[in-house]
Amino acid sequence: MDKFTGKVWVLGDDIDTDIIIPTEYLALKTVDDMKKYAFSPLRPELAAQIGDGDIIVAGKNFGCGSSREQAPEIIKHLNVRCVIAKSFARIFFRNSINNGLLLIENSEIPDAVKEGDTIDVIMNDKIVFNGREYPIQPLPDNLMEILNAGGLVKAMQKRNGII
Secondary structure, three states: OEEEEEEEEEOOEEEEHHOOHHHOOOOOOOHHHHHHHHOOOOOOOOOOOOOOOOEEEEOEEOEEOOOHHHHHHHHHHHOEEEEOOOOOOOHHHHHHHOOOOOOEEEEOOOHHOOOOEEEEOOOOOEEEEOOOOEEEOOOOOHHHHHHHHOOOHHHHHOOOOOO
């Protein structure tokens, strides 16, 4: 059973891919060059404040907007452990899994936590905060295989004996 703890960064509803990474920064050469501009339209200082293993908690419709793959890649390159939201845009959800970024849908946690809180996540089971357990829907085995490998390409390489 995979368990991890992380510091919470709270965002609101409808965080679109233009907020995650504005269009003007997509021309930069690498995702590492882009990541310092993550969330800059909303909170220019946020990318520099996020620490390894932190958790983003948001409201509904996280990742709406364009289907740009750089959005989940940048969050992953910030070393965010997972994003917990009330709901996710479908394309963002799939792009995130394919890039090895864990997303957890939970309708209660976004209203229960505040920025700076620490929460525990027990994979495919529950979130624990202030002694209360918030159940989470387990991800199917095929998606867990992709996440555990670090993304779809790595999962397929592993499955086909390439790595």
